[in-house]
Amino acid sequence: MQYVPVLSADGKPLMPCHPARARELVRKGRAVRRFRKGFFYIRLLNRTDGEVQPVACGIDPGSKWEAFSIVGPKRTYLNLHIDAVTHVKENVEKRRMLRRNRRYRKTPNRKPRFNRARGGIPPSTRARWGWKLRIAGFLKGLYPISVFVVEDVKAHTKQGKKSWNVSFSPLQIGKQWFYEELRKLSPVVTRSGWETKQFRETFGLHKTSRKSAETFFAHAVDAWVLAASEVGATQPNYTGLIRMVPLQFRRRSLHLENPQKGGKRRRHGGGTSFGLRRGAQVLHPKFGFCYVGGTMQDRLSLHDARTGKRLTQRAKIDDLVFLCNASWRIWKI
Structure with a gap:
């Protein structure tokens, strides 16, 4: 059973409640139904505080699919199976091509900028990790998350391996930026991949080899064991999924x-x-x-x-x- 998020009268996240309890609170006029970006929750009218238990959010990053899991000591509140942002690199290249072509036509365009050091985070890397950060911030507004547990993606440079280093250095930059921004929401704990595997074996859970499978045991199981290791949960009592696609x-x-026809380009975007x-x-x-x-x-x-x-x-x-x-x-x- 997926529990319903609860917010206090002043918008502070409280412990989620059973759907029957949520219906009772609404029926008695003590709460109102609310809807936020596809998520249903209730907001209390007569309470501004309440007892909050430790709640952890496990994050399993991936190249194509990712997972978030919100777990308490006794209950699993939410499992998300999410598509990663992978389209930005191609869009940036296409935008560059169109911008160059516009400079040869009689149409509004900006002048080219030469000899400019890019610096910072590449657009595709920024979009990929920014997508995770937005979801984490959104969940923090609905659930009383006390800690984020992230599987740390390792990427080591190799001497003399130029193509390898170029491919993995943006990953390191984006990861460190993500950790810094995520700590502004709640404390962050990182775990290595081998630790995640040990947690799965400890809990007696398996992981399917079909990465594209829309099931709890594809990616959400890793996010769950990461969160459960911090709050002392024993078994996932809820394995339902919510799919999310950017x-x-x-x-x-x-x-x-x-x-x-006529050489005109229709407005687009x-x-x-x-x-x-x-x-x-x-x-x-x-x-x-x-x-x-x-x-x-x-x-x-x-x-x-x-x-x-x-x-x-x-x-x-x-x-x-x-x-x-x-x-x-x-x-x-």
Whole structure:
């Protein structure tokens, strides 16, 4: 049973409660239902504090899939199976190509900047680790997380191995930046991969070899054992999953790549659609729960929250019930 997050009257996370208990509190007028980026929770009306037990959030980073697990001493509150952000590198290369081409056309463009030291974190690395940080901050606002436990990804440089070092140095830079920012939310404990394996064996849990499997024993099991090792949990009493996939926005894509008839390029991209942020979660009388896409003339595109498939291009904004802004798709397995 997935427990319901609880916030106090002043917005402070308290211990999650059983769904039946949440319904009782709402029925008696002591709490109200709330909805935040696909997650349901309740907010108390007459309490500003409460007893909080140690709660750990285990994080299992990955190249394609990642996992978060929130665990208390006696209960497992949440398991997330998440797609990693892998599209930024290709988008940056495509943006560079389009920007160069625009300099030879009669269209607004900025002048090229030469001899500029890039410095900092590469865009793809920053996006990959920033995605983890946003999720951690979001969960910290719903659950009373006292510590984050992260599986430390090791990357050692090798003398004379230029291609190896170039590939792995961004990983080290992004990882250290992530740890520094995550410590601003709660204390951080790092574990090596061999320690995670030992924890699995101690708890008697196995891990499937199918990395793409949407099951608790693909990635969430590692996140769970990391969190359980800090709070003293014994066994996962909840192995359900919530799938989360980041949305891709074309905020800075000015025009379509290929011109239309007459040599004109139609406008393309942007972050809003008729005043709604793209990705906003809404309710439609016909399609139900979905999210906002692009526009065409005076109509909106709506997309399925689970598959991302476009449901319609002819939705009217007056028919929508706005729920919240979001940058991900989410569904329960």
